[in-house]
Amino acid sequence: MTSEITLFVNPTAGRGRGAHAAQPAASALRDRGFRVRTVIGEDAPDALRRAREAVEGGTGALIAVGGDGMVSLALQAVAGTRTPLGVIAVGTGNDFARALSLPVREPGAAGRLVAEALKETRTRSIDLGRVGGTWFGTVLASGFDSRVNDRGNRMRWPAGRFKYDLAMAAELAAFKPVPYRITLDGGDVHETEATLVAVGNGSSYGGGMRICAGAEPDDGLFDITVVGPCSRTTLLKVFPRVYKGTHLDHPAVTVHRAATVELVAPGTTGYADGEPLGALPLTAECVPGAVRVLAP
CATH class of the missing domain: 3.40.50.10330 (Probable inorganic polyphosphate/atp-NAD kinase; domain 1)
Incomplete structure (x- = not known):
C-alpha cells in the first residue's frame, strides 16, 4: 500500500x-x-x-x-x-x-x-446498495420521509435540523398514504398503501432514527420497512419509537428482507444517504462486499 x-x-x-x-x-x-x-x-x-x-x-x-x-x-x-x-x-x-x-x-x-x-x-468489507449507477450505504427513503426532505430542501429558512422539523409538521397536515407496488427479488409482489417504505443497508437515517433497526451491512440483504396506512395521530405516537427501533413491533409496520427491491409509487421521490435519487420507480440492488472500510 x-x-x-x-x-x-x-x-x-x-x-x-x-x-x-x-x-x-x-x-x-x-x-x-x-x-x-x-x-x-x-x-x-x-x-x-x-x-x-x-x-x-x-x-x-x-x-x-x-x-x-x-x-x-x-x-x-x-x-x-x-x-x-x-x-x-x-x-x-x-x-x-x-x-x-x-x-x-x-x-x-x-x-x-x-x-x-x-x-x-485492518478493514471490514460491507455491502452497499446500488440504484442505477449510484451507491448508498445507509437507507433509501421513500414516502412520507422523502416528502419531508423535498419540502425541507425547498425551504430557505430556518437553517439546520429545525428546518426539517417544520417541514415534517407541514407534511403531517397534508399527507395521505400512497399506493405502492413493491417487488422483492424479482418475483414477490406486494401491492399496498403505505405511509413510507425504507430500504435499509444500514439501520438508521436522519441522525439515529433506526427505521430499519435489524439491518446488517454485511449480510447481503436489505431490510425493507413498510409503514402501512395510519392516521396522523398514530404516526405522531409511533414516530418517537423510531429512535429505539421499537416501532417495528407496531401492527402497521411490516419488514421484508431481500437482495433486490423495486419500488413503484406515484408522485414519490427516493432519497439515499439523504441525497435525492429521483422519482420512483426505482430498483435497488444489495451488492455484497462492495467497499472495504477502515474499522475497529
Missing part, C-alpha cells in the same frame, strides 16, 4: 466542524508515517472528480471528513475498488459511522483509528 493517504474534506459539514476535523485527522496519520494529501472540491461534482482521480492514482485510502453526504460522495469513488474508505464523522447525522460503531464527532479518535487500521491493514 502506498503511504500517501487522501483526506476528502467537506469544510462546511456540521456547521464548520469539517474544516477543523481535518487537522487532527491529518496529524494522526502523519504521526504514523503517512503522507497526507487533502482534496476539497469547488462543488460536489468537482469534489467527486478529484476523489476519483485520487483513487485511480493509487492513493492508499480515501478518508471522508464530514457527514453522510461526504461519505456518500466518497462511496461513489471507492465502491468496487480495492481502495479502503476511512470515515471522520463530523456531520449532522453520521448514520454511516453509527452503523459501523465508528467514532462520531471525535475527529482525533477517528483519525487515530484510521491510522491504526491502515498500519495493521
Whole structure:
C-alpha cells in the first residue's frame, strides 16, 4: 500500500466542524508515517472528480471528513475498488459511522483509528446498495420521509435540523398514504398503501432514527420497512419509537428482507444517504462486499 493517504474534506459539514476535523485527522496519520494529501472540491461534482482521480492514482485510502453526504460522495469513488474508505464523522447525522460503531464527532479518535487500521491493514468489507449507477450505504427513503426532505430542501429558512422539523409538521397536515407496488427479488409482489417504505443497508437515517433497526451491512440483504396506512395521530405516537427501533413491533409496520427491491409509487421521490435519487420507480440492488472500510 502506498503511504500517501487522501483526506476528502467537506469544510462546511456540521456547521464548520469539517474544516477543523481535518487537522487532527491529518496529524494522526502523519504521526504514523503517512503522507497526507487533502482534496476539497469547488462543488460536489468537482469534489467527486478529484476523489476519483485520487483513487485511480493509487492513493492508499480515501478518508471522508464530514457527514453522510461526504461519505456518500466518497462511496461513489471507492465502491468496487480495492481502495479502503476511512470515515471522520463530523456531520449532522453520521448514520454511516453509527452503523459501523465508528467514532462520531471525535475527529482525533477517528483519525487515530484510521491510522491504526491502515498500519495493521485492518478493514471490514460491507455491502452497499446500488440504484442505477449510484451507491448508498445507509437507507433509501421513500414516502412520507422523502416528502419531508423535498419540502425541507425547498425551504430557505430556518437553517439546520429545525428546518426539517417544520417541514415534517407541514407534511403531517397534508399527507395521505400512497399506493405502492413493491417487488422483492424479482418475483414477490406486494401491492399496498403505505405511509413510507425504507430500504435499509444500514439501520438508521436522519441522525439515529433506526427505521430499519435489524439491518446488517454485511449480510447481503436489505431490510425493507413498510409503514402501512395510519392516521396522523398514530404516526405522531409511533414516530418517537423510531429512535429505539421499537416501532417495528407496531401492527402497521411490516419488514421484508431481500437482495433486490423495486419500488413503484406515484408522485414519490427516493432519497439515499439523504441525497435525492429521483422519482420512483426505482430498483435497488444489495451488492455484497462492495467497499472495504477502515474499522475497529
